[in-house]
Amino acid sequence: MKPVNEMKLQFISRSANEGFARVAVAAFFAQLDPTVDEMADIKTAVSEAVTNCIVHAYQNGLGMIYLHARIYEDRRVVVSVKDKGCGIEDIEKAMEPMYTTCDTGERAGLGFAVMESFMDKLKVRSKVGKGTTVTLTKRLSSRENSHD
Amino acid sequence: MPVRMDKNDKRMTAYIMGEIDHHSAKEIREEIDAQVESFLPEILLLDFKDVTFMDSSGIGLVMGRYKLMRTIGGEVKVTNVSAHIKKVMRLAGLDKLAVIEK
Numbered sequence: 001m002k003p004v005n006e007m008k009l010q011f012i013s014r015s016a017n018e019g020f021a022r023v024a025v026a027a028f029f030a031q032l033d034p035t036v037d038e039m040a041d042i043k044t045a046v047s048e049a050v051t052n053c054i055v056h057a058y059q060n061g062l063g064m065i066y067l068h069a070r071i072y073e074d075r076r077v078v079v080s081v082k083d084k085g086c087g088i089e090d091i092e093k094a095m096e097p098m099y100t101t102c103d104t105g106e107r108a109g110l111g112f113a114v115m116e117s118f119m120d121k122l123k124v125r126s127k128v129g130k131g132t133t134v135t136l137t138k139r140l141s142s143r144e145n146s147h148d
Numbered sequence: 149m150p151v152r153m154d155k156n157d158k159r160m161t162a163y164i165m166g167e168i169d170h171h172s173a174k175e176i177r178e179e180i181d182a183q184v185e186s187f188l189p190e191i192l193l194l195d196f197k198d199v200t201f202m203d204s205s206g207i208g209l210v211m212g213r214y215k216l217m218r219t220i221g222g223e224v225k226v227t228n229v230s231a232h233i234k235k236v237m238r239l240a241g242l243d244k245l246a247v248i249e250k
Contacts, residue, residue, distance in 0.1 A: 015169075015170055015171035016171055018169045018170060018171050019169060019171065020166060021200075037231070037232070038224055039157075040232040043201065044201075044203045044232075045200075045238065047169055047201075047203040048203055048204060051169065051170040051203070051205070054170065055170060057155075088226070098240075106177065106208045106209070106211075106212045107204075107205070107208045108204050108205075108207040108208045108211060108240055110204040110207055110239060110240055113239055114203065114204050114236065114239060115203075117234075117239060
């Protein structure tokens with residue numbers, strides 16, 4: 001199926017861009033008039049994916065983050081967040097709740113858990129030394145009969 | 149400053165403002181920790197009333213303060229959490245770790 005609308009963004013892995021990325025995605029999906037909860041879920045998941053690129057993929061310097069958002073006819077929205085960073089050796093391990101390679105005690109290790117529970121579908125593809133692509137999918141509720 | 153501190157007896161309240169993500173968490177954390185370390189409160193209350201967004205960095209923020217307060221023999225409480233923030237906290241079981249005050 002071809003998307004009915006899509007947008008692409010690329011930006012460098014500075015942490016100031018975490019807010020920019022989630023707000024840009026939310027603004028793009030606003031045309032579907034999502035609920036406040038759906039919008040918060042999507043913003044949170046995008047924030048986690050972009051933060052992973054900054055904290056992990058490009059931990060040794062700056063790199064480019066590629067964001068691609070798509071809207072499908074059935075109100076399905078898909079966001080992919082791609083980096084050309086270090087890649088993930090063991091995806092299964094990385095996705096375990098509370099698992100983190102960060103030893104400061106300030107990161108909860110819940111990025112993937114948030115993405116998984118706030119979206120309908122999460123796909124992670126990664127190659128060590130090449131990079132990672134995280135694809136987030138959510139089907140927005142129908143707004144036809146709602147008046148809120 | 150994304151956090152305003154208020155000290156009252158042995159209780160210290162941190163009013164966090166704006167968005168909590170990996171980018172903003174560092175400044176919030178440093179401000180709270182500096183005040184906790186000089187004031188040594190028995191209770192640290194984190195007030196989320198003016199927090200407009202939070203991702204899992206907020207969980208790290210609460211967990212880190214929980215650990216800090218434990219080292220000085222105090223406790224952490226969390227208040228004024230929106231439905232969205234509560235949803236993020238539940239994922240980490242934080243609602244069990246820190247008392248969420250109504």
